[in-house]
Amino acid sequence: MRKSTLLVFLLIFALAMVFIYGMIGWNVFVSFTGWTGGTPSYNLVGLSNYTKLVHDPLFWGSFLRTLLLFSVIPISLGIGLFLAILLNQNVKGARIFMIIYLMPFAFSLVVTGVVWGRMFAPSNGAVNTILRAIGLGALASGWYTESSTVMLSVIIATVWQFSGYCMLILLAGLKSVSKKKIDAARSKGASTLRIYRDLVFPRLAIPILTAVVVLMIFTLKTFDLIWVMTSQGQPGTSAYTLPVMVVVQARGLFIAYGAAAGNVLVALVLLIIIPYLYWIYRKR
Amino acid sequence: MGMLDRFVAKVTAFTKTFQKKIAPIRPKRIALYLVLILFAIVFLLPIWVAFMTSLKNDTEVDNSNPLLPPTSPTSSAYSKALGVLGRPMINSLVFTIGAVLLSVLLGSILGYIFSKFKFRYHNLVFLIIVAGTFLPYTTIVYALVRLISGLHLYTTIPGLILTHTAYGIPVCAFMFRNFYADIPQSTIDKARKRGDGDWRIYRRIILPASGTAIVTVVMFQFTSIWNDFLFGLFLGGGPTQAEPATVALAGLAGSHTNLLMAGAMLVFLPVFLLYVFMGRYFVRYLTGPSESPEKEIEPTPELE
Numbered sequence: 001m002r003k004s005t006l007l008v009f010l011l012i013f014a015l016a017m018v019f020i021y022g023m024i025g026w027n028v029f030v031s032f033t034g035w036t037g038g039t040p041s042y043n044l045v046g047l048s049n050y051t052k053l054v055h056d057p058l059f060w061g062s063f064l065r066t067l068l069l070f071s072v073i074p075i076s077l078g079i080g081l082f083l084a085i086l087l088n089q090n091v092k093g094a095r096i097f098m099i100i101y102l103m104p105f106a107f108s109l110v111v112t113g114v115v116w117g118r119m120f121a122p123s124n125g126a127v128n129t130i131l132r133a134i135g136l137g138a139l140a141s142g143w144y145t146e147s148s149t150v151m152l153s154v155i156i157a158t159v160w161q162f163s164g165y166c167m168l169i170l171l172a173g174l175k176s177v178s179k180k181k182i183d184a185a186r187s188k189g190a191s192t193l194r195i196y197r198d199l200v201f202p203r204l205a206i207p208i209l210t211a212v213v214v215l216m217i218f219t220l221k222t223f224d225l226i227w228v229m230t231s232q233g234q235p236g237t238s239a240y241t242l243p244v245m246v247v248v249q250a251r252g253l254f255i256a257y258g259a260a261a262g263n264v265l266v267a268l269v270l271l272i273i274i275p276y277l278y279w280i281y282r283k284r
Numbered sequence: 285m286g287m288l289d290r291f292v293a294k295v296t297a298f299t300k301t302f303q304k305k306i307a308p309i310r311p312k313r314i315a316l317y318l319v320l321i322l323f324a325i326v327f328l329l330p331i332w333v334a335f336m337t338s339l340k341n342d343t344e345v346d347n348s349n350p351l352l353p354p355t356s357p358t359s360s361a362y363s364k365a366l367g368v369l370g371r372p373m374i375n376s377l378v379f380t381i382g383a384v385l386l387s388v389l390l391g392s393i394l395g396y397i398f399s400k401f402k403f404r405y406h407n408l409v410f411l412i413i414v415a416g417t418f419l420p421y422t423t424i425v426y427a428l429v430r431l432i433s434g435l436h437l438y439t440t441i442p443g444l445i446l447t448h449t450a451y452g453i454p455v456c457a458f459m460f461r462n463f464y465a466d467i468p469q470s471t472i473d474k475a476r477k478r479g480d481g482d483w484r485i486y487r488r489i490i491l492p493a494s495g496t497a498i499v500t501v502v503m504f505q506f507t508s509i510w511n512d513f514l515f516g517l518f519l520g521g522g523p524t525q526a527e528p529a530t531v532a533l534a535g536l537a538g539s540h541t542n543l544l545m546a547g548a549m550l551v552f553l554p555v556f557l558l559y560v561f562m563g564r565y566f567v568r569y570l571t572g573p574s575e576s577p578e579k580e581i582e583p584t585p586e587l588e
Contacts, residue, residue: 015450018450023428024424083323106552107552118544129349220420247422266420281407
């Protein structure tokens with residue numbers, strides 16, 4: 001490597017490092033201070049922000065709702081797998097179906113929040129209109145305006161956004177199963193169920209793992225959708241997840257406390273990606 | 285005689301393929317297509333409802349069935365939405381293009397270095413960078429505000445370009461490294477023996493082989509930067525500063541539904557156009573980043 005190459009490498013590397021690890025380091029340091037308000041104060045207070053977190057019902061509510069959002073993962077994977085298996089049956093116009101199923105994934109989460117706000121609108125919303133039209137009017141509700149259904153609304157909108165992505169990843173996995181093996185098994189009289197169990201699903205292990213990790217991270221990052229659809233986590237704090245809570249703290253200038261909550265979120269992410277990256281790269 | 289034979293042969297071949305194409309109608313196939321179409325309708329429904337709503341006038345939007353098209357379509361909601369979103373959309377376009385160009389260039393250089401130079405711990409160093417892709421940005425956004433303010437770039441377009449470039453580098457480097465793994469090391473070695481320097485190799489060998497890679501990464505970056513909300517919310521400021529279209533759209537919440545939906549359609553439009561005209565790259569990009577870790581395990585192909 002020449003000197004100029006090394007120099008350019010170090011510059012780009014440093015830029016990424018400052019914005020990623022510099023910020024995390026700053027957060028870790030600030031979480032041990034008593035900083036509230038617009039002017040920095042670096043008086044160290046030890047772990048008190050973290051002990052405050054442990055006793056804060058808002059934090060635990062947000063934490064549990066973040067985990068609740070993980071239910072998006074099996075649902076999206078289920079729908080995605082179903083669609084991928086269907087599309088793998090020599091379907092005519094498969095491309096068009098794929099493009100349609102994938103389109104939500106290109107949406108900004110802000111646009112998704114706005115559009116699903118219209119779908120779930122309590123008066124004259126599309127979902128309630130459909131429910132009433134098919135005789136299920138009893139299920140019509142206030143959706144994101146009621147604390148009992150707000151998370152359900154968020155989950156449905158998120159599933160809509162991510163199912164197509166799951167379909168694509170799983171379809172790529174299905175396509176990688178060799179036709180010869182399937183034909184051979186079929187000529188030996190193996191049932192479709194057996195073929196799927198023994199030949200197809202093992203090939204899906206890696207795509208499924210990848211999709212699970214990607215969706216987990218997406219879920220842990222999701223903030224825009226909830227922020228827009230539920231007007232910043234309302235009603236009350238019943239749509240607060242960890243990212244929403246962290247942003248609320250930052251905007252309220254509870255800097256040190258917000259940093260502590262943020263560190264918990266970063267720890268969760270690390271807990272997921274370190275084993276994943278280790279598993280993917282261990283063969284090196 | 286010969287001609288007739290050939291004609292008959294052609295006709296039989298044609299009818300055979302024709303028969304193959306029109307397979308006997310099987311109920312299972314019909315059910316398959318019905319289910320696929322049903323899902324397509326469910327997936328498109330929110331877009332349909334939003335689009336129809338955006339074409340209705342203020343009174344019809346409150347009184348009509350949300351699933352039905354307007355009786356007299358009007359573009360008045362769009363002209364109102366453009367009034368609010370026009371300037372923010374230009375802001376978004378400017379910083380998105382700037383950050384896409386920069387992050388793709390820098391990511392490509394990093395990808396080249398990580399794929400064609402073996403230095404000590406290069407894999408660990410690479411992982412440390414790639415891990416940045418997974419950072420939940422909400423957690424560091426206040427620290428970022430202070431950093432960008434310290435650089436006097438708060439509420440400016442350059443501030444957003446810098447931010448999106450820095451956070452775009454990891455994923456760009458990751459994708460480019462996977463693409464460049466397909467360029468044989470022997471080609472690089474030969475060029476080195478000829479006495480070509482690192483940058484000459486980058487210009488002459490790596491860049492010309494990067495066509496698809498660049499399109500794919502550009503699409504990925506354009507979509508995620510255009511769609512971003514968090515950085516714009518904290519660093520963008522007002523419409524005349526650097527406010528992005530997504531933040532302006534969120535600011536429309538509470539106004540009339542047709543205006544809100546028209547705004548949503550406008551914000552989606554650039555990504556939609558990109559998606560329709562370059563859909564195949566889009567599909568590649570979606571399979572790309574998450575499929576490639578497996579490919580990563582394989583060493584760079586050695587052809588000689």
